[in-house]
């Protein structure tokens with residue numbers, strides 16, 4: 055059975071990846087090399103995105119969800135620990151807390167921006183709270199000054215779920231530089247893609263060490279560390295997963311990153327056109343854009359005024 059959505063030839067796709075000859079060449083070269091996984095392209099991709107994020111360290115993993123899970127494990131979120139996050143996000147943000155046995159506690163968003171409201175975060179803090187996850191919904195970065203202040207005041211970790219905001223900025227600082235741990239996704243609907251993929255960036259050496267152990271079955275020393283030590287010996291430090299990203303995916307990530315700036319610029323031009331268009335349309339309004347940095351526009355979200363638009367959200371979607 056085909057849905058109405060599939061029948062509409064002229065309907066804009068939800069997302070469309072963009073792969074060019076440079077990307078293909080980079081992937082081909084790795085496929086013909088000795089290292090398909092755990093090779094040099096992984097570190098190169100990690101270093102390049104960390105550099106662009108003004109972060110010291112990066113750890114590539116095989117999805118944004120894996121990045122969130124690894125972040126929770128690195129912070130040692132345990133059964134009963136509470137993690138505050140907004141309800142306006144993708145399920146993976148809350149699921150990652152649950153994977154660790156933690157309790158997701160929802161703090162509401164500002165209705166104009168759909169970004170987590172720092173005052174609501176503070177109201178939800180209890181003796182069990184360990185971390186706050188800010189989600190840069192649609193590509194606009196959250197109020198990090200206020201969130202950092204709250205995290206510091208209560209001794210909490212601040213995590214940025216920046217799966218929508220790679221390439222965006224907050225008061226001149228790039229996405230990836232505003233929290234203790236930042237998480238990115240490279241799913242094809244995102245700004246840049248590795249097919250599936252994700253990354254954690256941070257300035258904290260211990261946190262990145264734990265992320266890297268977690269993504270590799272919990273093994274204390276990876277292959278390269280063991281080679282350097284000239285020892286086969288390793289310990290299983292924690293029950294980890296195989297969340298590794300392959301070298302050919304990382305090679306794609308590196309060439310995709312070169313196009314990020316242009317893509318953000320292009321998305322901003324298109325968003326401006328939508329803004330102008332919706333100014334003329336009664337009953338439909340875009341989300342508020344705060345004047346504090348570059349919006350990455352993963353999504354362009356509009357709100358329907360039920361007093362003017364009589365159709366339901368589903369009817370609008372199919373009309």
Ligand SMILES: Cc1ncc(COP(=O)(O)O)c(C=O)c1O
Pocket residue numbers: 117118119120122143144146147189215217218239240241251252
């Ligand atoms: C806000 C947010 N967090 C996390 C994820 C999970 O990323 P991935 O699909 O790479 O697992 C997504 C994916 O769409 C997302 O939108």
